[in-house]
Amino acid sequence: MRVLSAGRVLGVLSALLVLTLAAMVIGVLTGPADLSPEQVVSSLLNAEATPAVNDIVRKVRVPRVLLAALVGASLAVAGVLFQALLRNPLADPYVLGVSGGAALGGIAALTLGASLGLAAGAVPLAAFAGAVLATVLLYAIANVRGFVSATHLLLTGVVFNAFASAGIVFLASLAGFGEGNRIFLWLIGSLSAARVDLAGWVAAFLVIALAVAWPAGRALNLLALGEEAARQLGVDVARQQRVLLLANSLLVGAAVSVAGLVGFVGLIVPHLLRLLVGPDHRLLVPAAALAGAAFLVICDTVARTLLGARELPVGAITALLGGPLFLLLLRRHHARAFAP
Template identity: 45%
Template sequence: MIVHPTPSQTTLSDPPAMATPVPSRTYEDVASLQALRARRWYVVMGVMILLTCGAMVGCLQFGAHRLTMAETWSALTFSSAGTENVANVIIWDIRFPRILMGLFVGASLAITGAALQALVRNPLADPYVLGISSGAALGATIGLALGLGAIVGGFGLPLFAFIGGGLSIVLVYGIAASQGQLPMHQLLLAGVIVNAVCSALMMFVTSILNPASLYRVVLWLMGTLNAPSIPILIGIGVCLLIAIVLFLRESQALNLLAIGEDAARSLGVDSVRVQRTVFLVSAVLTGAVVSVSGMIGFVGMVIPHLVRILCGADHRLLLPVSALGGGILLMVADTVARTVVAPAEIPVGVITALIGGPFFIYLLMTRKYRFFA
């Protein structure tokens, strides 16, 4: 006799119970969260832009000759009488180009440092870790030793520095990518090797320089923003703008690479392409900046850490905020450098080192900071 199962009985052949459908409000919550993040991005960027503009106006007032806020505002709005007004000359011919150079150089170093720290997953990485700066310094030293610093309309020193940085880029990349890939540990080791070789050659060249040329080399190595020309400002500004666009295109990939290369690759990230793009953009931008400003340390290391503490580790926000923060830091540091012992000047690299050193000591002492948190 065949026994038919009752409706209350369950057999193994019965289909599994259907999963509970996801309520529509879940998707609404996701959209709301994305809108909240977008609003946060705009708010943070708006605040940083206002701080940058405020820092620029404040820095215009200080120097060997102190200007009042009224004089500064009159010069900025072209409401002061005559173009030969003292405030006009001081602001537009002397201070504004220098402050703009500080903004561009600081932004370049900071955004490059943030990108490299994610790329190599090393909190101590900065724009100089690739050995580009040593190559640029060697090029500048050789140019001065040969007496060619004033050629090409006075652009000889930046030109030789950029050539030296470019050759070091080729050398580092050739060593690191010898097997067709670009492993990060090999990139760091190649940077260390090139850095050591260029430093040794630079010490040899400086040992045979005359005192005047040696003084120029030492001053350049300590970092300076003195008397930037309009073509140099335009060149650095264009390089920075292109780098920001390329870095922001890779910001989501950098978020995943910061977690781990294997995890990023499993999520569809072309890690080799991202690594090559970030490396080449960082190297070219660093070479361009070092060729005109010399060695200015700690900006590319301090600012990304500070921004991570304040805004988190999302590179979609971290990169642009780091750029503005680096510009603010270097503008303020340069203002301090040309004001403290006016009319003499302190190399701006000394000021950034005095700021960056205590900051990292504080981080190490408190131990409240996690790099990829």
């Protein structure tokens, strides 16, 4: 019988931690600039490296890898939470439009921030607010007396995403974010223009959300059985839902405010993890944080190097992987819904 013992938790999490650290090391060692591992290491140790190497390693690669890890962890955990709360393995903050809401909030703060004299922290906070509003809207439309229709969820997400994208383009054009490139990167999701000064905010949001979600692992398991079963097994359902949806919005707000609309991480990572370690949220939540970090660091490293000096947006890589997986899962979900 599969049991969640301390040994199993430690085993899985240490294996994933090794994977994440390995991905980060590879990420720092790899890039379009042709640096040898010795050069990178000596720069990190602040030895006699040349200033040019120092700039690349310490100002470009290391922050980039750290941001990718933070964004990946946030998106993967958000996917886990959303899937449990909506009892739907297809739920993903990107597909359901919550990322779109966050992006709209973030771009509003970015474009108006300069004229209103807002601090940098306004962007993640506004993205968080946008995610909360999108979640409220999603529930208001798709949740009818406790019953959440998958079709309604997906349609609401699709339409809201289209609306949010239009809003983003509109706001950005108004503010004269003229060079369409920045808007493009925000819409498809990229770390190339990521603001390193927001890393502290993102890390703080992630830590708070994990501090809420990991201890709620057991409640998430029960909520995945359904609201009624959760209540009957001792969960204060309404309270847990509120707290976890807020944690979810923190995660999405954090990720989107630095990387824009990177899609499908919250779908791919939890799905693979359920195959590998099972669906127990007491393990799945921290495992998703580590695996999500590793996953996005790898994707971003590919995005930086695949075409040589020309960089791909990382959102294009995750969408190329996630789109087909989503369709496959949708097909299977559909088949199961009509199974005898």
